[in-house]
Amino acid sequence: MCGIVAIHGDPDSAMGRRMLARLAHRGPDGTGELRCGNSWLGHQRLAIVDVRHGGQPLVGRGYGLIVNGEIYNHLSLRDGFTSAFATGSDSEVVLHLYAESGTTRFQDLEGMFAFAIAGPGDAFCAARDRVGIKPLYWATTTDAVIFASELKAFDAEVRALVRPFPPGHYWTPEEGLVRYAAIPAAAPSDVAEEGYYIQRIADVLTRSTEKQMMGDVPVGVLLSGGLDSSIVAAIAARWCSARGTRLPTFAVGLEGSPDLAAARTVAEYLDTDHHESSFTAADVIAAVPKVITAVEQYDPALIHSSVANFLLAEYVARHVKVVLTGEGADELFAGYRYMRAMSTPDELHEELVRSVTTLHSLNLQRCDRTTMAHGLEARVPFLETEMIELGLSIPAAMKLTSDGQTEKRLLRRAFAHWLPPSIAWRKKEQFGDGSGVSAILRRASPTLIDDREFAARDLEAPPMRNKEEYAYYKLWAEQFGGVNSTATLDFSMTT
Incomplete structure (x- = not known):
């Protein structure tokens, strides 16, 4: 996980360095830059895979590359190349893929990423993963096209021109903006047996979570004590146990808050290496300006959950560099309170597709910014392509709660035997509510x-x-x- 800056056209390297300095929080382990043809590339590194040799920009096959994110299937993709790899970095596979196939195989990349590649002359390409898990912004001026991981990286006079780079797209000077992949949101399957989906959910989510344990540094889990993070923790804990280690888990909240108590219950049940930290009302209030700067948003609901995430990430970053989270489960399995009012399968499915395709501008933005503000990488197993495809293929009638059914019941049943019953059937609470943050901010804001x-x-x-x-x-x-x-x-x- 890193911060990236790319300038194509008539690159101003001084501006590039200013921009990169504003992203230092995203990559405290190293800084690199490269002038390549008509482009300038800059990189702030958070070292996770091939810690010793994976510094960027990576150079090879006639190109320079900068990447923010992780390519989870990089080892299987490496088998298809005859050219030697210079590092063990997962990012290097992008360099070889582009050198041999151009943009035609971007859809083969599994992971969360935003990257820029530059070569001789006008050769340049920028791309973002299909869900938008990793951020990317861009602006076109009279002199250049400019890319960066966060809005705040851009010089003040350029910010009015900045817009989000769309997920699942790439841009080149020759082709312009091109969609290379979409979120798999086909019509739901006609398979009627709930048992079939319960088993598929267990299999696919287990595979997705285990894949995201990749790295050369320890991986932990942000454990709120809610259903989604507890499931991820249960899978990861089994993966660690099979390798003779204990999973680090982390929780934060007001002293006596529901989330702290629930997370403790899960951690004891799973025998994780659990860490928890309590905060005060003063801590919450003091964090608000920092959080708004970090997430680059002002929506109250987003700020409430962001403050909790920010305080948690600040604590976790003292222990590990990588964590898994439960982001995306509510969008796939209809976990939000407002979805209970939806009475028809078609209405609910349409809303689920909408919520998944807009995650990049809301919850994923919160997740990325609050963790990366402290140099912490957050991974999201529920948003692996295979998991999204499965989640949106489940008949929406099985997710309806207007008939009094418990929300996310298939997901609960898939992992009920992995968790304490009080957690497997715990009702949905927003992180801001369960941690105690929301009550503090609602009391404070009128003053x-x-x-x-x-x-x-x-x-x-x-x-x-x-x-x-x-x-x-x-x-x-x-x-x-x-x-x-x-x-x-x-x-x-x-x-």
Whole structure:
């Protein structure tokens, strides 16, 4: 996991270095740059695979390469090449794939990634994984096309031009923007037996999770004590046990919060190497400005869960560099509360497809930014291509909860024998609620904006639903533009 910057056209290396410095948090283990043809490539490294020799930019086969992410099937892809590999890095397989096949085999890459490749003259290509697990932004100026892992990397005068690079696409100077892969969201299968899907869920998710244990450093699990993270922990714990090690698990919350208690129950049941940390209301309030800067968003629901993730990642990064999470399960198996109101299979399936295809701009953005703010890589087994394909192929009628059924019942049944019953059938709670963060922020936000200021809020701002959202928006605007305001909200004074 890393931070990347690429400039193609008339590259300004000084600008590239400024941008790369703003991404230092994403890769504290090394910095590299390369001028290649009409391009400049920069890389901040978090060393996970081939720690000693995998520094980037990687150079070979006439090209330079920078990658943010992991290629989980790199070993199987290596078998198809006769050319020698210079490193054990999973990223190097992208270099050989492009050198031999151009863009035609990008769909063969399994993993989470954003990368840029440059060669002699005008040769250049940038691409992003099909789900958008790893971030990538781009901007076109009069002189160049510029790419970076985060919005904040761009110079202030360029930010108004910046837009998200779409998942499942690549860009070259010759072809422009091209879709190379889509999220597999075909119509649900007509197989009617729930038992068939329960077994398939167990098999595919186990395989996806074990694949993501890849690396030359220890891998842990962010354990909230909810169903999704507990399932991932159970699979990973068995994988570790088979190799004579104990899985590191991590939990955070207010002292006495439901998540801390539930995570402790799971950890004891699975015999993991468990670590937990409690925070105070003051810690939550102090983190808000940092979180808004990190996630580059101001939506209150996203901020609530992001603060919890941010505080957890800050603690976890002292112990490991890589963690697995339960992201994506609610989108595949209809775990959200609002989905309970959906009464027809077609309506629910359409919403599930929409929620998966927009994950890159919401929960995955939160997951990436809050962890990478502390140089921590987060992996998402539920969002492996095979798992998405299976999840969206399950008849939506089996996911409906409007008839009083428990949400995510097939997923629960698939792993009920792996977990304590109290966890396997624990009701869904948002991370911000279960950790205690949401209650703190709801109490604090009205004191930050008074009625008069809210009524007279800047008309250039987007419509605001409440004072809390406006408070977060003002903090966001100071960092990323969008409102003529220089006022600073003093979160530190709120208790």
